[in-house]
Structures are given as structure tokens and as C-alpha cells.
Amino acid sequence: MKTFYYCALAVVALSLASAGGCSRNPVTGKMQLDLISLDQEVAMGDQAAPEFEAEFDDKVNNPVLQAYVREIGAKLAAVSHRREITYRYALLRSKTPNAFALPGGRIYVTAGLMTRMTNERQLAAVLGHETIHVAAEHNVQGLQKQMGVEMLASLAGKVIGGTAGEVAEVGTKIAGSMAVLSYGREDELEADSYGVRYMTKAGYNPYGMVELLAVLQSLSDAEEPGRIGAMMQSHPLTSERIEEAKETIDDLPGEHSPRAADPRAAAFLGMRTLLRRELGW
Numbered sequence: 001m002k003t004f005y006y007c008a009l010a011v012v013a014l015s016l017a018s019a020g021g022c023s024r025n026p027v028t029g030k031m032q033l034d035l036i037s038l039d040q041e042v043a044m045g046d047q048a049a050p051e052f053e054a055e056f057d058d059k060v061n062n063p064v065l066q067a068y069v070r071e072i073g074a075k076l077a078a079v080s081h082r083r084e085i086t087y088r089y090a091l092l093r094s095k096t097p098n099a100f101a102l103p104g105g106r107i108y109v110t111a112g113l114m115t116r117m118t119n120e121r122q123l124a125a126v127l128g129h130e131t132i133h134v135a136a137e138h139n140v141q142g143l144q145k146q147m148g149v150e151m152l153a154s155l156a157g158k159v160i161g162g163t164a165g166e167v168a169e170v171g172t173k174i175a176g177s178m179a180v181l182s183y184g185r186e187d188e189l190e191a192d193s194y195g196v197r198y199m200t201k202a203g204y205n206p207y208g209m210v211e212l213l214a215v216l217q218s219l220s221d222a223e224e225p226g227r228i229g230a231m232m233q234s235h236p237l238t239s240e241r242i243e244e245a246k247e248t249i250d251d252l253p254g255e256h257s258p259r260a261a262d263p264r265a266a267a268f269l270g271m272r273t274l275l276r277r278e279l280g281w
Contacts, residue, residue: 036140036153040160045104048178051172053092057092059090059092060111075124076127085135088106089127091275094112107134119268121207189244210249
């Protein structure tokens with residue numbers, strides 16, 4: 001009920017700008033304020049992508065590795081709640097372990113994170129998690145909170161039909177904001193929980209999510225604080241998230257074992273070796 005009143009008041013405040021209205025979240029069904037159209041969301045992500053990719057050392061220049069990441073991502077996109085979006089998955093060169101989702105369906109994982117994984121289901125887990133950030137509009141809602149509704153509405157108005165300078169300005173502002181966007185506890189738990197469901201529907205053992213969170217937790221506890229700091233800022237990790245993921249798995253139909261071998265582990269390890277060779281690590 002509070003969310004409904006928030007939407008109503010926000011719509012009244014922004015009605016003169018025709019900024020948007022209330023709708024149900026496509027994943028959770030909760031009421032939320034939507035300031036931008038799908039076309040504007042996609043355009044924002046497209047404009048932000050070049051600067052955002054450059055911030056993380058650009059894409060890995062190997063078509064085999066990129067095709068591998070896209071192949072896994074496509075399986076997750078096929079079960080998304082927002083299938084009207086064209087999801088685009090890519091591997092970035094950055095050594096810092098991280099993963100990101102821009103508005104409109106551009107999803108990234110860094111080489112620094114992929115090289116710390118041991119099987120394909122862990123990669124499916126992180127891509128599933130980031131797919132949920134798009135499907136549940138966490139990144140758009142996060143930008144609304146971070147930038148303010150009026151600022152985001154203004155950018156949305158410029159990204160389609162604005163001058164070349166205005167469109168470029170939108171890309172720069174969205175890229176900068178997304179690089180430091182911090183998701184809240186509820187968004188992260190939703191991305192884990194629904195990410196588990198996505199990867200299971202895509203044919204992966206859902207315990208890949210538990211394994212992924214354990215890998216990231218170990219990085220938080222033991223690795224260089226500076227290199228893992230960005231991941232911790234945008235993806236706060238706690239033992240609670242691991243336990244919540246296990247509870248989600250327990251509620252899934254069928255039987256799932258953490259001890260079951262990943263049938264695609266060898267293929268993943270081959271790609272990990274190729275990645276390290278490509279980057280000279």
C-alpha cells in the first residue's frame with residue numbers, strides 16, 4: 001500500500017513532464033514507478049556501453065570466448081520474464097572480479113571474475129543474477145533512486161530525439177552512475193533467488209549459485225581489498241545470501257545435489273585457459 005501511494009504521488013509530481021506511471025514489476029509483481037519506456041531504457045544502455053566498457057578495459061578481443069559467454073547467456077535470456085528485451089552478454093578484460101547489467105539488457109562479466117571460477121554453472125549463476133537485475137528493472141529503479149526521478153526523466157527525454165550532444169551526455173551520465181551503482185539488500189536477494197530459478201530452467205544445477213557466492217565470499221575475506229572493493233560495493237556479500245540461496249534451492253521441484261559434477265566443467269576450464277592465454281595472465 002505504501003508503494004502504491006508513493007507511485008501515485010510521484011506520478012502527480014511528474015505528470016506535467018509525462019514522465020511515466022506506476023506498473024507491476026515483471027518479475028516480482030510489486031508496484032513500482034516507471035519513468036522511462038523500453039525504447040528509452042535500451043537507448044540509455046546502448047549510449048552508455050562504449051564508455052562503460054572502456055572503464056573496464058574493453059571487451060576481450062577473442063570471438064571464441066565472447067561466443068561462449070553469449071551461448072550461456074542466451075539460455076538464461078530464453079527463460080527471462082522480459083523476453084521483449086534483446087539481452088547482450090559480453091566478457092570484459094578487467095582483472096577486477098565483477099559483473100554488471102546496464103539498462104536495456106547489456107550484461108557483462110569481467111575476466112577477473114571468470115578466471116576465479118571452476119565450472120560453467122558458476123558462470124551461469126553470475127549471468128543469471130545479472131539477467132535478473134535487468135528483468136526485474138533493478139538497475140533502472142536504482143538509477144531513479146541514485147540520480148533522482150527528475151534527472152532520470154530528463155535524460156530519458158533526451159536519449160531519443162535529442163541532439164547529438166544531448167545523447168552523448170546521457171551516455172556519459174548513465175555510464176558513470178552505473179559504474180558506482182550499489183544495489184540494496186532486497187535487490188541482491190531477489191537477483192540470487194530468481195537467478196537460481198533461471199539457471200535451473202536453463203538446465204544448470206542451481207548449486208552453481210551457492211558455489212559462486214562462496215567464491216566471492218572467499219575473495220572478500222582473503223584477496224587484495226583494493227581489487228575486490230568494487231565488487232563488494234555493488235554486490236554486498238554476506239553469509240545470509242548463501243543461506244538464502246540454499247533455501248531457494250530446497251524449494252525447487254526435483255532433486256539437486258551440491259556434490260553432482262558439472263557436465264560442462266571441462267568445456268569451461270578450456271575456455272578459462274584460453275582466456276588466461278589471451279590476456280597473458
